Amino acid sequence: MHLGLSLSPQLALRQTQRLNLTQTQRLDLHQHLFGLRLELVGRLHDEHYTPQAKCSGCSYNLKLVEILHGFRDDPDDITTECPKCQRRFTPSLIAHGRFGTKVILSFYCSEQTLARLDANIDPATYKKTHPAIYRSVLFHFGSLRQAFASQGREYSFKESFEWAEKVEPFLGRLPDTEIARCANVPVGKIRRLRRKFDIPVFTKRRTWDEL
Numbered sequence: 001m002h003l004g005l006s007l008s009p010q011l012a013l014r015q016t017q018r019l020n021l022t023q024t025q026r027l028d029l030h031q032h033l034f035g036l037r038l039e040l041v042g043r044l045h046d047e048h049y050t051p052q053a054k055c056s057g058c059s060y061n062l063k064l065v066e067i068l069h070g071f072r073d074d075p076d077d078i079t080t081e082c083p084k085c086q087r088r089f090t091p092s093l094i095a096h097g098r099f100g101t102k103v104i105l106s107f108y109c110s111e112q113t114l115a116r117l118d119a120n121i122d123p124a125t126y127k128k129t130h131p132a133i134y135r136s137v138l139f140h141f142g143s144l145r146q147a148f149a150s151q152g153r154e155y156s157f158k159e160s161f162e163w164a165e166k167v168e169p170f171l172g173r174l175p176d177t178e179i180a181r182c183a184n185v186p187v188g189k190i191r192r193l194r195r196k197f198d199i200p201v202f203t204k205r206r207t208w209d210e211l
């Protein structure tokens with residue numbers, strides 16, 4: 001469990017019930033936090049991600065949190081559900097690269113992502129040949145290693161990327177555990193960095209009060 005920002009938006013919602021927020025306020029809080037995670041993952045990988053999910057029935061544009069809620073967690077069903085008209089359709093994730101490149105990819109839920117993993121593919125090849133799965137791995141698990149670890153499997157390829165400066169703007173705004181997971185480093189490193197800058201630990205209450 002990652003302090004309520006885990007793989008299950010339903011569980012995350014239950015965890016914020018003690019803040020006495022309405023359902024709509026909880027959705028707003030989680031939209032904010034999932035949005036921050038998506039932004040952090042983008043920074044770490046020198047990309048920028050935008051979810052794209054315009055309902056094919058009523059043209060409503062789903063928020064990230066609504067896309068995540070609409071997933072069935074069924075490896076064979078890659079659709080999400082429109083909260084307005086209940087139509088099911090496939091959401092996308094747009095990956096904007098550093099040099100103006102733009103790729104529109106399928107956006108998978110964590111279960112669909114796990115079902116499509118292959119431990120024989122190295123990270124660079126993953127990004128090239130399985131671009132949608134690769135970005136979904138980064139969003140849900142932070143790294144391939146951690147995606148495999150969540151299934152009790154090992155991933156032998158090394159994944160390393162610059163993280164220290166990139167995580168700074170997110171310290172205290174997301175749980176240390178979440179930042180550590182996205183940066184693929186032990187949580188102690190994030191905690192030390194946060195304390196070095198004298199940034200108070202993340203709490204949902206303060207985050208909500210500041211929203």
Ligand SMILES: [Zn+2]
Nearest residue numbers: 055058082085
């Ligand atoms: Zn709709």
